[in-house]
Every structure is written in C-alpha cells, then in structure tokens.
Amino acid sequence: MAAGPRLREFQLIEHLRRRFGRTGPSVVLGIGDDTAIIKPPPGRHLLLTTDLLVEDIHFTLSTATYEEIGYKAAVANLSDIAAMGGTPHALAVSIAIPRSVNEADVTRLYRGLMAACHPYGVSLVGGDTSASRHGLFLSVTLTGYVAPKRVLRRDGACIGDIVYVTGTLGDSLAGLQLLQKRPRNGISRRDIRYLIARHRRPTPRVQAGQFLVARGLATAAIDVSDGLSGDLVHLCEQSAVGVHIDASALPLSRACRAYAVATRTNPIQLALRGGEDYELLFTVPATRRDALERLRRQAGCRFTPIGVIRSKRFGMTLAIGRGDATPIRNTSYQHFSANG
Ligand code: ADP
Ligand code: MG
Numbered sequence: 133m134a135a136g137p138r139l140r141e142f143q144l145i146e147h148l149r150r151r152f153g154r155t156g157p158s159v160v161l162g163i164g165d166d167t168a169i170i171k172p173p174p175g176r177h178l179l180l181t182t183d184l185l186v187e188d189i190h191f192t193l194s195t196a197t198y199e200e201i202g203y204k205a206a207v208a209n210l211s212d213i214a215a216m217g218g219t220p221h222a223l224a225v226s227i228a229i230p231r232s233v234n235e236a237d238v239t240r241l242y243r244g245l246m247a248a249c250h251p252y253g254v255s256l257v258g259g260d261t262s263a264s265r266h267g268l269f270l271s272v273t274l275t276g277y278v279a280p281k282r283v284l285r286r287d288g289a290c291i292g293d294i295v296y297v298t299g300t301l302g303d304s305l306a307g308l309q310l311l312q313k314r315p316r317n318g319i320s321r322r323d324i325r326y327l328i329a330r331h332r333r334p335t336p337r338v339q340a341g342q343f344l345v346a347r348g349l350a351t352a353a354i355d356v357s358d359g360l361s362g363d364l365v366h367l368c369e370q371s372a373v374g375v376h377i378d379a380s381a382l383p384l385s386r387a388c389r390a391y392a393v394a395t396r397t398n399p400i401q402l403a404l405r406g407g408e409d410y411e412l413l414f415t416v417p418a419t420r421r422d423a424l425e426r427l428r429r430q431a432g433c434r435f436t437p438i439g440v441i442r443s444k445r446f447g448m449t450l451a452i453g454r455g456d457a458t459p460i461r462n463t464s465y466q467h468f469s470a471n472g
C-alpha cells in the first residue's frame with residue numbers, strides 16, 4: 133500500500149487503541165504488539181467464535197447506521213458465547229474500509245461494538261485493518277470461557293427433554309419489515325418503537341446462558357440467530373432426535389401480535405422464520421423442570437416451554453390447533469436487511 137493510506141491506517145489503529153483498547157488482570161497485553169496476551173481463569177475452557185459481515189449481504193448502509201452495524205456484529209458474537217453458557221472475554225475486530233467510509237464512521241462502528249460489549253466487561257484486544265475496493269467488511273472475533281463439564285452444546289438433547297426458549301420470537305423480523313416497508317397503519321407508535329428497537333438493539337442472553345450452566349439445568353442449547361425453524365433443525369440434527377412444537381405456546385410480544393393483526397401476517401410464521409432474535413433455545417430434562425421454574429428469576433429474562441424432544445423417527449413436527457401436526461420445514465430468514 134502507498135505511504136499515505138498506510139500512515140492513515142496507523143493513525144486509525146492508534147486512535148482506536150486509545151479510545152477503545154483496554155487491558156486488565158485478564159488481558160495482559162492488548163492492541164500494539166504482534167499478538168494480544170489474554171489470561172482465562174484457571175480450569176476453564178476457552179471459547180472462540182467469529183463472524184464476517186459483508187456490506188449488502190449482511191447489512192446495507194442505507195438502512196443501518198454505523199453504530200447499529202457495530203452493535204449487531206457484537207451481539208451476534210456475544211449470543212454465540214451465551215449459547216454455550218460462557219462468559220464473554222476478549223474481542224478482535226478486522227475491518228476493510230472503502231474510500232467512502234471515513235474515520236468518524238469507523239469510530240461510530242466501534243462505538244456500537246463496544247456499547248454492546250460494555251455490560252459484559254469485554255476488552256478490545258486487537259484486529260486488522262485494510263482498505264477495500266468493494267464495500268465495507270467487518271470481521272468480529274470474540275473469546276469467552278466456560279466450566280468444561282457444564283458447557284451447553286447443540287448435541288446433548290435427549291428424548292423426553294422439554295424445549296424452552298427465552299424472551300419472545302419474531303420481534304426482530306417485524307421490526308425489520310417496519311423499517312423496510314413501513315406498513316404502519318393500525319400499529320401504535322409504542323409498538324413500532326419496541327419492534328424496531330428489538331431489531332436494532334437485540335439483547336444477547338448471556339445471563340440466561342450462564343444461569344443454565346451454573347445450575348446444570350440444560351442438556352443442549354443454540355441461539356436463535358437464523359430463525360427458530362432453522363435453529364431447531366440444527367439442534368435436532370446434531371442431537372439425533374426429533375421434536376414436537378406447540379405453535380400456540382410460541383412466546384410472542386404484544387407488539388408482535390399487534391403487528392401481525394395489522395399486516396395480516398401469521399405471527400407463528402414470524403416466530404418460526406424470523407432471524408436475529410438472539411434468544412436461546414434450550415432443552416431441559418423433564419425431571420429438572422421444577423428446579424428451572426423455581427429458579428426462573430435468576431435467568432434475567434422470561435423463558436417458555438414450547439415443545440418436547442422425541443425420537444428421531446417421529447421427525448420434527450408442529451402442532452397447530454387440535455390434533456393437526458405438520459412437519460417443521462426450515463423456513464429461516466436469510467440474514468438481515470440486504471436480501472430480506
Ligand atoms: P501486524 O502487521 O502485526 O498485523 P498491525 O499494524 O496490523 O500489525 O496491527 C498493530 C496492532 O493493532 C495489533 O495489535 C493489532 O491487533 C491491532 N489492530 C490493527 N487493526 C485493528 C483494528 N481494526 N481494530 C483493533 N485493533 C487493531
Ligand atoms: Mg495486521
């Protein structure tokens with residue numbers, strides 16, 4: 133690269149280091165050396181997750197601000213750590229910057245990233261920077277740690293386990309549709325604000341994941357990032373089981389119901405295919421159900437039983453109304469703004 137852009141790159145990294153970099157007892161060395169040095173607590177396993185976001189595939193600059201893009205990039209990674217029951221720890225961010233994006237824009241993006249990470253004390257410890265001729269690229273890597281015995285994998289669900297989901301489903305997709313098509317008649321301002329906020333600033337269920345791990349309550353978990361139907365398929369395939377879901381049990385917010393009525397959409401479909409809710413889908417042995425209900429306040433959010441794990445030979449089914457069961461197909465929503 134020519135001297136000019138290279139200098140600009142150094143200045144940008146120095147600016148990001150001063151503004152967002154942090155070290156502490158668990159981050160021995162942060163931005164500035166060949167690698168960071170991080171120190172997980174003794175006896176824990178290291179978790180590592182990474183996500184690549186590409187302009188006009190995963191986000192569009194016409195509908196999302198730089199803060200939102202950063203915020204959601206961090207949430208996607210925080211949610212992955214949450215789904216393992218882990219504690220998020222250190223963040224590395226690589227960015228390829230087109231000419232049209234300036235330093236202030238990059239700063240906004242990092243501000244969004246760090247705002248999402250702030251509640252969890254996550255430190256920015258490194259990354260990489262490049263120019264781009266083809267749009268903005270953002271790659272976010274997050275580490276975390278977890279007690280090895282209790283980690284929540286996708287492959288632990290057993291026949292008879294109850295299937296639970298945190299929070300409510302479908303809000304993020306409803307919020308996205310409100311942003312894109314603005315079919316706002318018949319929906320209150322408050323509901324619109326709520327749904328758009330759920331799309332723009334989803335909450336990673338870190339506390340809920342840690343609660344499940346601490347109490348040893350769950351046999352398996354996955355985060356709902358691609359839509360319930362798709363993520364259920366992942367969990368069931370990896371656990372080699374089937375599932376029966378009660379459509380009437382799916383947790384829907386009041387705002388999502390109001391949106392569904394106003395737009396004549398089936399809220400069940402919003403819940404099944406809506407991506408980016410970042411709720412946790414998890415399974416609990418029937419014998420642990422009482423313990424889970426008793427301790428529910430520690431989870432930091434609501435959770436709802438929506439079905440039961442069955443033998444693989446029954447397949448994956450959804451009960452709608454009395455007796456009728458239809459196969460669950462993966463109708464998951466394909467990522468956010470760009471191709472929605
Ligand atoms: P190297 O040639 O060793 O990759 P760089 O000049 O790319 O060195 O990076 C110098 C330091 O700045 C490293 O600690 C790296 O992790 C950090 N860094 C580079 N780009 C970013 C970025 N976009 N965000 C955060 N840290 C960064
Ligand atoms: Mg580098």
